[in-house]
Amino acid sequence: GESVGLHLPTLSVQEGDNSIINCAYSNSASDYFIWYKQESGKGPQFIIDIRSNMDKRQGQRVTVLLNKTVKHLSLQIAATQPGDSAVYFCAENIFTGNQFYFGTGTSLTVIP
Amino acid sequence: EAGVAQSPRYKIIEKRQSVAFWCNPISGHATLYWYQQILGQGPKLLIQFQNNGVVDDSQLPKDRFSAERLKGVDSTLKIQPAKLEDSAVYLCASSFGSGSYEQYFGPGTRLTVT
Numbered sequence: 001g002e003s004v005g006l007h008l009p010t011l012s013v014q015e016g017d018n019s020i021i022n023c024a025y026s027n028s029a030s031d032y033f034i035w036y037k038q039e040s041g042k043g044p045q046f047i048i049d050i051r052s053n054m055d056k057r058q059g060q061r062v063t064v065l066l067n068k069t070v071k072h073l074s075l076q077i078a079a080t081q082p083g084d085s086a087v088y089f090c091a092e093n094i095f096t097g098n099q100f101y102f103g104t105g106t107s108l109t110v111i112p
Numbered sequence: 113e114a115g116v117a118q119s120p121r122y123k124i125i126e127k128r129q130s131v132a133f134w135c136n137p138i139s140g141h142a143t144l145y146w147y148q149q150i151l152g153q154g155p156k157l158l159i160q161f162q163n164n165g166v167v168d169d170s171q172l173p174k175d176r177f178s179a180e181r182l183k184g185v186d187s188t189l190k191i192q193p194a195k196l197e198d199s200a201v202y203l204c205a206s207s208f209g210s211g212s213y214e215q216y217f218g219p220g221t222r223l224t225v226t
Contacts, residue, residue, distance in 0.1 A: 034214070042219055042220075043116070043217030043219050043220050044155065044203070045217070046215070046216070049214070099157050099160070100157065100215070102154030102155050104153055104154055105152075105154055
């Protein structure tokens with residue numbers, strides 16, 4: 001089946017530094033990607049999305065980069081804050097289906 | 113705007129017992145999803161409804177899991193009988209449409225099967 005994986009299961013950063021979370025996907029037919037943030041005891045929360053006809057999309061303090069050549073997705077968080085500590089998932093949507101496939105997740109810890 | 117509501121938040125049962133989870137999606141959202149999230153993993157889709165019809169249930173273990181959305185609003189997910197490996201968080205999500213639409217997740221129901 002499809003595979004959405006993350007390179008690093010855990011990431012620790014100092015408060016104020018920038019964070020980069022990576023994600024690899026295997027299906028070149030995927031055309032829509034979402035990054036979710038999940039805090040302990042809560043459901044995933046939408047952060048930012050990107051379609052396959054784009055290489056980059058920016059939000060408030062977050063940027064998603066898509067490299068279709070190597071099937072790689074990254075989430076950049078600027079000036080990381082303690083409130084950013086959570087597990088981050090990438091999810092891909094395959095055009096021919098309705099399912100979103102989620103990766104395993106990366107746990108981000110922000111050190112004050 | 114109220115979010116996706118789920119109940120109960122926590123449930124502990126013994127194996128071979130039955131359990132049911134309830135979800136109330138965001139008003140006006142036609143698509144409803146049930147996900148299973150095992151500890152340390154990403155959510156896995158179990159079933160997707162469009163209004164009161166099933167769009168995708170390919171990953172639902174139909175010998176023990178069932179779900180319904182009779183009036184196209186609330187939904188119930190049932191497990192009968194439960195197994196130890198069913199211990200997980202069960203997440204409900206809703207979206208305006210299917211496919212490439214933002215999904216809004218509820219807080220989930222944490223199920224422990226002993």
